[in-house]
Amino acid sequence: MRINGLLPLILRRCGSAGLVLGLSLSAPLARAQSAPVAASGAAPVAQASVAMRPVVMPTMPVIPVDQAQLIVAAQKASQRGDPQPALDALPQLKGTLLEPWVAYWAIKPTLTKATQQDFDAFARAYPHTYVLDRLRNDWLLELGRRQDWADFNRVYPHFIMRDDPQVQCYDLQSQYVTQHADVTAQVFKLWMDQRTGGPGCNSAASALLEDGAMPRDMLWQRMRRFYDDGRAKQARDLLAPFLPPGSWRILAQTDTDSVRYLLDLVRRGPQAAIANADQRQYLVLALLSMARQDPGQAARLLQDSFSALPAPDRAQIWGRIGLSAALSLQPEAVGWFARMAQADPTYAPSDTVLQWQARAALRAQDWAQVRSATRTLIDRGDSDPAWPYWHAMALEKLGHPIEGRALLAEIANPWDFYGQLATDALGMKVSLPASLPPAPMAAVAQQASRPGLQRSLALFGLDLRFDAVREWNFSLRGLDNNQMQAAAELACQQQVWDRCINTSERVKGGVDIAQRYVMPYREAIGKASKAEDVNEAFLYGLIRQESRFIANIKSWVGASGLMQLMPATAKLVARKIGLTDYSHDQIADVGVNVQLGSAYLGGLLRQFDGSEALAAAGYNAGPGRPLRWRNMGLPDRPLLPGAVFAENIPIPETRDYVKRVLANATVYAAILSGKPQSLKARLGDVGSPDAMLASNQR
Incomplete structure (x- = not known):
């Protein structure tokens, strides 16, 4: 579609503004300052009734400086485990907007000594607030730790969020203890889903194991x-007490010295270990440990010395061997995954093993394995859009184009990575549909009057982002699409860009493009794009993923600003580009941050011969890793399509990052150019420099 009217709409809203710390909404909204402009071909924006009846926006409370200092000090002290600043501030903040939060920061550090009466008093003082439900979560974890099921069962029915698996496990343990309920299957599933087990799930599982209510085979599976x-x-540490005496020592050897343990078994003859139920489990654990560290050696031992293991055990070990090889991009991975199915055709590998089986098969272009693995993932309900796309591609490669194209048509869309690739695969380019009409002013005003959103915006204004995000998301519960779009618009107008984007993404049935793909700081980003010869759409796509356009954000590792620069990187780039007056306190300045980040990104693009996929990977994971990853092609196929490269990035965060940045860039390119785009062309092919040169010369 033609979208020439869309960019002016976005620019009128965003301009070059930064994050607004004040919270006044008394000024008219930007969208109301001029007639709304819809994308060409869109339905007319039906706002006449709103325009005829002026809507007075409520004035958002502004926190006085003296109160703001008390609030921030209370929050910081509470994080350190000190409740006193919050306790001292409470009398001075009585009746103010953020009083519930200060009360929460006062009680949170004291929960290990608190009583049910303390919690009940808080609940009476701050009913129907997010912080009450946040405290319920914390208090239920404490009650579970104490095994106080009487109070736990009084509090749990009022818990709204119920999104903490540890609380869920404590609830199941309570049902088991107080009602003798059969909860083994539910506990086991939650327990298996947690990498660390977690205090609640470990507690529930231990209670079941102690009573013999959880079978021994479940213990070994875990x-x-x-x-x-x-x-x-x-x-x-957790499970040895439920095993025979001496288990801890044997388990330690299977982990820290698996090679010696396994070679000792080979010398003595493995038959006895395989025949004994517990010793067989130790043997399998040692092979799994070796498979993580040295898949090749594990494969040789499994094939040559331990082939008498039961078929399901061999299948699991082959799957772990294949997974380790796939994660390190070894070409043997496909063959080892195939051994898994050969060992036991009925074996059901974990989702992680299946995912990496599909990825390794993509690199080898083994489309039969791709089809098999992706089909199983889809049937299991894996929601990753990668699997329908790659399943469709496998169907086409294996001679089923009608079924493949039908599946591609189902997933094609202009917004996400695989939706855009499906559009390309159908022979079309990515065109943006008509945008939703802007949210009516009256609806935005209604959301602005809600106490939860007011508290959230006040917290954002104090740069207490973690708590602000939680309050905001809790306040979105139960909103319909129109209300959700209005809440997103409120965030946009307050220039809280991450809530603007993320809330807009929750709207179903259409996209408000000016919300979801905001373009603030246009002057600074455009200037940096030209100066460093970095595609502006790519730059916007990367910033949208890095910081969601929050200029003063700082990550837990110390990266700062729009482009999330590490201090050492910023200093190095400043020196390279001749920014002689640069100092660390400038890193959050929008102009400086984008200038330095764009220069660094431009250097990565030059290093990787213009590949945006490799440059994005280098920006997220450091340039050294993509230097290795770009050689992931097999000897007979040294060049890989960019989508296959992206799907095989071993680090989950970087894999997701590259996909999102490139999908964002494709949308921004459509907005900026007004023309349809191709994600496949943007990705190109990826390979070693020699392979790329040979490809270009053909």
Whole structure:
């Protein structure tokens, strides 16, 4: 579609503004300052009734400086475990907007000594607030730790969020203890889903194991999962008490000295170990441990010395061997995954093993394995859009184009990575549909009057982002699409860009493009794009993923600003580009941050011969890793399509990052150019420099 009217709409809203710390909404909204402009071909924006009846926006409370200082000090002290600043501030903040939060920061550090009466008093003082439900979560964890099921069962029915698996496990343990309920299957599933087990799930599982209500084979399954995840010591500490005497020592050897343990078994003859139920489990754990560290050696031992293991055990070990090889991009991975199915055709591998089986098969272009693995993932309900796309591609490659194209048509869309690739695969380019009409002013005003959103915006204004995000998300419960779009618009107008984008993404049935793909700081980003010869759409796509356009954000590792620059990187780039007056306190300045980040990104693009996929990977994971990853093609196929490269990035965060940045960039390119785009062309092919040169010369 033609979208020439869309960019002016976005620019009128965003301009070059930064994060507004004040919270006044008394000024008219930007969208109301001029007639709304819809994308060409969109339905007319039906706002006449709103325009005829002026809507007075409520004035958002502004926190006085003296109160703001008390609030921030209370929050920081509470994080350190000190409740006193919050206790001292409460009398001075009585009746103010953020009083509930200060009360929460006062009680949170004291929960290990608190009583049910203390919690009940808080609940009476701050009913129907997010902080009450946040405290319920904390208090239920404490009650579970105490095994106080009487109070736990009084509090739990009022718990709204119920999104903490540890609380869920404590609830199941309570049902088991107080009602003798059969909860083994539910506990086991939650327990298996947690990499660390967690206090609640470990507690519930231990209670069932102590009573013999959880079968021994479940214990061994969980033990194997701990080993798979590289948490063997945790497995020993938690589960050895439920095994025969001396288990802890044997388990330690299977983890820390698996080679010697296995070679000793080979010398003595493995038949006795395989015949004994517990010793066989130790043997499997040792092979799983070796498979993580040295898949080749594990494969040789399994094939040559331990082939008499039961078929399901061999299948699991082959799967772990294949997984380790796939994660290190070894070409043997496909063959080892195939051995898994050969060992036991009925074996059901974990989702992680199936996912990496599909990825390794993509690199090898083994489309039969791709089809098999993706089909199973889809049937299991794996929601990753990668699997329908790759299943469709496998169907086409294996001679089923009608079924493949039908599946591609189901997933094609202009917004996400695989939706855009499906559009490309159908022979079309990515065109943006008509945007939703802007949210009516009256609806935005209604959301602005809600106390939860007011508290959230006040917290954002104090740069207490973690608490602000939680309050905001809690306040979105139960909103319909129109109300959700209005809440997103409120965040946009307050220039809280991450809530603007994320809330807009929850709207179903259409996209408000000016919300979901905001373009603030246009002057600074455009200037940096030209100066460093970095595609502006790519720059916007990367910033949208890095910081959601929050200029003063700082990550837990110390990265700062729009482009999330590490201090050392910023200093190095400043020196390279001749920014002689640069100092660290400038890193959050929008202009400086984008200038330095764009220069760094431009250097990565030059290093990787213009590949945006490799540059994005380098920006997230450091340039050294993509230098290795770009050689992931097999000897007979050294060049890989960019989508296959992206799907095989071993680090989950970087894999997701590259996909999102490139999908964002494709949308921004459509907005900026007004023309349809191709994600496949943007990705290109990826390979070693020699392979790329040879490809270009053909």
